[in-house]
Amino acid sequence: MKNMAENHVLSIKDLTVFxxxxxxxxxxxxxxxxxxxxxxxxxxxxxxxxxxxxxMRLLENARVTGSATLAGEGDLLTxxxxxxxxxxxxxLSMIFQDAGTALNPSYTVGRQLGTSLQRIHELSKADAxxxxxxxxxxxxxxxxxxxxxxxxxxxSGGMQQRVMVAIALAGSPDLLLADEPTSxxxxxxxxxxxxxxxxxxxxxxxxxxxxxxxLALASQACDRIVVLYAGQVVESGPARDxxxxxxxxxxxxxxxxxxxxxxxxxxxxEGTVPSHDQMPNGCRFSTRxxxxxxxxxxxxxxxxxxxxxxxxxxxxxxxxxNPE
Amino acid sequence: MIAQTLSETKAxxxxxxxxxxxxxxxxxxVPKPGRSLFSRETVGLRALDGVRLNIRKGTSLAxxxxxxxxxxxxxxxxxxxxxxxxxxxxxxxxPILEGRASGIDFARDVAMVYQDARGSLDPRMTIGALIAxxxxxxxxxxxxxxxxxxxxxxxxxxxxxxxxxxxPSGLSGxxxxxxxxARALASEPSVLVxxxxxxxxxxxxxxQLLILLQSxxxxxxxxLIFITHDLGVASFLCAEIAIMYLGRIVETGPTDAVLGxxxxxxxxxxxxxxxxxxxxxxxxxxxxxxSPLNLPAGCRFSTRxxxxxxxxRLxxxxxxxLGPQRAVACLHPLEQQ
Numbered sequence: 001m002k003n004m005a006e007n008h009v010l011s012i013k014d015l016t017v018f019x020x021x022x023x024x025x026x027x028x029x030x031x032x033x034x035x036x037x038x039x040x041x042x043x044x045x046x047x048x049x050x051x052x053x054x055x056m057r058l059l060e061n062a063r064v065t066g067s068a069t070l071a072g073e074g075d076l077l078t079x080x081x082x083x084x085x086x087x088x089x090x091x092l093s094m095i096f097q098d099a100g101t102a103l104n105p106s107y108t109v110g111r112q113l114g115t116s117l118q119r120i121h122e123l124s125k126a127d128a129x130x131x132x133x134x135x136x137x138x139x140x141x142x143x144x145x146x147x148x149x150x151x152x153x154x155x156s157g158g159m160q161q162r163v164m165v166a167i168a169l170a171g172s173p174d175l176l177l178a179d180e181p182t183s184x185x186x187x188x189x190x191x192x193x194x195x196x197x198x199x200x201x202x203x204x205x206x207x208x209x210x211x212x213x214x215l216a217l218a219s220q221a222c223d224r225i226v227v228l229y230a231g232q233v234v235e236s237g238p239a240r241d242x243x244x245x246x247x248x249x250x251x252x253x254x255x256x257x258x259x260x261x262x263x264x265x266x267x268x269x270e271g272t273v274p275s276h277d278q279m280p281n282g283c284r285f286s287t288r289x290x291x292x293x294x295x296x297x298x299x300x301x302x303x304x305x306x307x308x309x310x311x312x313x314x315x316x317x318x319x320x321x322n323p324e
Numbered sequence: 325m326i327a328q329t330l331s332e333t334k335a336x337x338x339x340x341x342x343x344x345x346x347x348x349x350x351x352x353x354v355p356k357p358g359r360s361l362f363s364r365e366t367v368g369l370r371a372l373d374g375v376r377l378n379i380r381k382g383t384s385l386a387x388x389x390x391x392x393x394x395x396x397x398x399x400x401x402x403x404x405x406x407x408x409x410x411x412x413x414x415x416x417x418x419p420i421l422e423g424r425a426s427g428i429d430f431a432r433d434v435a436m437v438y439q440d441a442r443g444s445l446d447p448r449m450t451i452g453a454l455i456a457x458x459x460x461x462x463x464x465x466x467x468x469x470x471x472x473x474x475x476x477x478x479x480x481x482x483x484x485x486x487x488x489x490x491x492p493s494g495l496s497g498x499x500x501x502x503x504x505x506a507r508a509l510a511s512e513p514s515v516l517v518x519x520x521x522x523x524x525x526x527x528x529x530x531x532q533l534l535i536l537l538q539s540x541x542x543x544x545x546x547x548l549i550f551i552t553h554d555l556g557v558a559s560f561l562c563a564e565i566a567i568m569y570l571g572r573i574v575e576t577g578p579t580d581a582v583l584g585x586x587x588x589x590x591x592x593x594x595x596x597x598x599x600x601x602x603x604x605x606x607x608x609x610x611x612x613x614x615s616p617l618n619l620p621a622g623c624r625f626s627t628r629x630x631x632x633x634x635x636x637r638l639x640x641x642x643x644x645x646l647g648p649q650r651a652v653a654c655l656h657p658l659e660q661q
Contacts, residue, residue: 043526156612157391186390186553187597191608198605213526216599243601257527259534259556261583261598266560268532272496 009034009175009207010055014066015077017050017059017231022276025050025231026284027066029303032175032224037198037208039218039239041254042228045273048211049097050231052177056094057084070175089120092175093168095197098184099160103152109163110148113170120171135166139196158189165197172204179211194221215258219243227251230273230284233303237316245316247306247323250285283321291322342416342515342547343379343402348372349410350397350571357617369616371397372408373571373624376643376651381514384541384548386558386579388594389568392613395551398568399519402549403436432462435513439520441504445492451478451503452488458510477506482536498529505536515547516540522557534561555598559583567591570624571616573643577650587646587657589631623655631656 010032017025025047032038040048053059055068055076067075070091076084096102104112110132117128117135129148136144139162152160161181168176178197182190198221201208212218218225219239226236227250235248246252253269271288280286286296301321305313350372356365372394379385389395400406401413404424413420415430423430438444445454455474459465465473475485481502492500501521508516521537522530538561541548552558558565558579565579567590575588586592596606609628614620620627622637629636636655643653 043528158612186613187555188390188593188609189612191597191606195605195608214599215527216601219601220599220603220605240602254527257531258601259531259554259560260600261555261559261595262580263556263560266531266535268535269528272498272529 007033008069009036009071010209011069012051012055012066013069015051015054015068016065017047017054018063018065019061023231023279024062024276025054026300028228028231028233030226030233030236032207032209034174035202035205035207036224037201037210037222038224038226039210039212039222040226040228041212041215041218043213043254043273045230046228047231048213048228049179051228052094052179052209052211055177056088056092057081058094089116089173090171091173092177093171093173095161095164095168095176095178095181097180099164100152100157100184102164103160105152108149108151109155110150113163113167116167116170132166135170136163138200139163139166139169140192141166157185158192161185161189161193162196165193165200169200169204172206174206176201176206176208177211178208180213181210182217183213190217215243215255216260227254230279232284232300233317233319234285235306235316235318235320236303237306237314241306241314241316245306248318248320249289249291249324252324283319291324293322296321340381341378342381343377343420343549344414344417345375345377345398345401345411346414347411348375348377348398348401348408348413350394350401350406351409354617367617370571370619371616372401373619374642375411375571375573377566377573377576379547379549382545382547383564384550384562386562386565387549387551387568388553388555388558388565390553390594390613392570392616393568394571394616395568396519397571399517399549399551402517403434404430432511433513434515434517435508435511437501437504437508437516437518437521439523441501441521442492442497444504445500445507447492449491450488451483451490451492451495454492454503455488455506455510458507462511464510464512473510477510480509480540481506482532496529497525498533501525501533502536505540509540509544513546515549517549517551519551520553521550523552523554530557537561555583555594567594570613570619572624572653574625574653575651576643577646581650585658587650587652588625588654589629589658590625592658593628593630625654631658 008031012030015025015028042048054064064077068077069075113132114128117123117131133144141147141162182193210222222239225239225242227234229250235242235246235251256267274287280297282299283296283301286292301319303317303319306316306318307314351368351370353366354369356367359365387395401408404420407421415423452474455477456470459470459473474488478485478487483502522533550562562579565582566573566576569590575582575591583595586595593609611628614627622639623641626632626636633656641653641655643651646652
C-alpha cells in the first residue's frame with residue numbers, strides 16, 4: 001500500500017467508527033484516484049453508507065478514529081465544522097439513497113437547487129435561476145423551466161433523483177459520493193440515472209464513490225471495487241481482479257449469490273452476520289467462513305497485496321489468513 | 325402454455341388451468357387532475373386493460389413489470405379482492421368472486437405472502453400464535469395437534485422450533501419472510517401467491533429464501549404466482565413469465581425462451597437493463613412510463629419504443645400467439661434467431 005498517498009483525491013486510512021461499544025467500521029483503508037469510480041459493495045451492516053457519511057462528517061453519536069484525506073484539504077475528520085461547511089457541495093458532495101425524503105417537501109425543486117447555487121457561487125437570484133435551468137437540462141429533465149416550480153411530490157422517483165444529481169453537482173465537486181442512488185428505482189430508470197452520473201462526473205473530471213449492493217451493476221459502473229463485510233474491508237482492487245480473480249472466501253460467496261439471468265444453480269450461504277456483542281476480535285467473516293483456520297477468529301488479518309508479480313505487488317488487496 | 329387465443333380457452337385446456345383471465349379490465353374512478361376543490365369530476369384510470377392470462381396447475385409463473393404496470397391490481401383480481409370492471413376472471417372455470425363468496429375453500433386454497441412481511445404480522449402475537457391462527461381458522465388440525473403442526477411448519481421453512489415463542493420484532497428480515505411463508509402454507513393451499521417476497525433483502529438471505537421457495541414448489545406441487553421486478557429471480561424460480569406494461573401483459577411464455585430471445589421490444593429493454601457482469605451499461609429506454617390516466621394512442625409502448633413504426637400510433641396490438649408456447653402484444657415483434 002506504499003503508493004497510496006500519491007495522486008489520490010481521497011485516501012482513507014484505518015477509519016474506525018464506534019457507536020457505543022459497537023465497532024461498526026473496523027480499520028477501513030482505501031484510496032481513490034483522480035477521475036476514478038469506486039464501488040463500495042457488501043450486504044446490510046457492512047458499513048458502506050457509514051463510510052460515505054463519515055467522509056461527509058454527517059455521522060452523529062459516533063466516535064471516529066483514523067483519517068480521510070482529501071487532496072489539498074488535509075484530513076477531513078479533523079477539520080473545523082466551519083471549514084467542512086465550505087467544502088460540502090464545493091469539493092465533495094453526496095447523492096442520497098431516497099431522493100423523495102432527501103429533498104425538502106415544502107420548497108420547489110427550483111428553489112432548492114437555486115439556493116445551493118446562490119450559496120456556492122455567490123450568484124444573484126436571477127443568475128442562479130438561469131444556471132439552475134441549465135443544470136436541469138444537463139441532467140435530462142424535460143421542460144426544465146416548467147419543472148423549476150414543481151414540488152418534489154409532483155415528480156416521479158426518477159425525476160426526483162435527477163434533481164438530487166443536479167443539486168449534488170451544483171458546485172462542481174471533485175468527489176461525488178452516491179449512496180445507493182438507484183435502489184428505489186425501476187431497472188430501466190436505474191440505467192438512465194447511473195449513466196447520467198457517470199457521464200456528468202466524467203465531463204467534470206470528478207471522482208465518484210458509489211455505494212451499491214448490486215455486484216453486477218458495480219462491475220458495469222466502476223473501475224475499482226471494495227468489498228466490505230461487517231465493517232471490515234475484505235478485498236479491494238480493480239473490478240476485474242476483485243470479481244473474477246477474487247481470493248477472499250467472502251467475495252466468492254457474495255458473487256455466487258448474484259442471480260444472473262438463466263442461472264439455475266444457487267448455493268445459499270449458511271448463517272447470518274453476528275451481532276456486535278458477539279463479533280469475533282479477528283476476521284469478522286470467520287464465523288461463517290468455509291476456509292476458517294485456528295487463527296482467524298482471534299487475530300484480524302491485515303490488508304495485503306493479493307499476489308506478487310515480477311514487477312512488484314499489484315493493486316489488489318485482501319485481508320485473509322487462508323485465501324483461495 | 326399460459327396464453328391462448330379466446331377460442332382455445334374453452335375446453336379442455338381450462339380444466340387443467342387454475343386461473344383464467346379473459347380480457348380483464350380494472351378501471352378506477354379517480355379525481356380528475358386539476359379539478360377545482362369542490363368539483364366531483366372523475367376520470368377512469370385503466371389499471372388493467374385487456375389482460376389475458378391462463379395459469380396451469382402446478383406451474384410457476386413470474387409476473388414482471390415496472391411500478392405502475394398493474395402487477396398489484398392483477399394480484400387483487402386473482403385473489404378476488406377486487407371485482408374486475410370488465411372481462412372475466414375465472415378460478416377453476418368459475419368466476420373468482422363467486423368462488424370466494426361460496427365458502428372458505430378459496431381462501432384456504434389460494435394463499436398469499438405479502439410484500440411487507442413484517443407489516444402483515446401482528447406485533448403483539450408470538451410466532452407460534454401467528455402460525456396457529458390459520459390452522460384454527462380453517463380447522464386444519466384438532467386443537468391437541470396444533471403445537472406439533474406449528475413446529476412442523478417452522479421446520480419446513482427452516483426456522484428453529486424455539487422461534488414459536490418469539491415476537492416478530494425479535495426476528496431478522498429474512499426470518500420474518502419465512503414466518504409469512506409458514507403462515508401461508510398452514511392452510512395447505514394449492515396456490516401460493518407471493519408479492520415481491522424476496523425484494524429488499526441481502527443477496528445471501530435472498531438466495532436462502534429462493535432455495536426454500538423452489539423446494540416448496542417442487543415438493544408440494546404448489547402453483548406459484550410470483551410477482552417480482554428482478555429478472556434473475558424470475559428466471560431462477562419460475563418456469564413461465566408474464567411481462568406487464570401499463571396495465572397489459574405484453575409478452576408471455578417459458579421464462580428461458582422469453583428472456584433468451586425477447587420478442588416484445590419492452591421485454592428486450594427490460595432484459596438489457598438488468599445489470600450483467602462487465603457488460604457495458606445498456607442504452608436506457610428514453611422517458612418514463614406514461615400516466616395510465618392518459619394512455620398513448622395505438623400501442624401503449626409506442627412513446628418509448630426504439631422500434632416504433634408508423635402504424636404503432638394507430639393500432640393497439642392485443643396479446644396474440646407467437647409459436648406454440650409464446651404470445652406477444654406487438655405489431656412488429658422482434659425477429660427470432
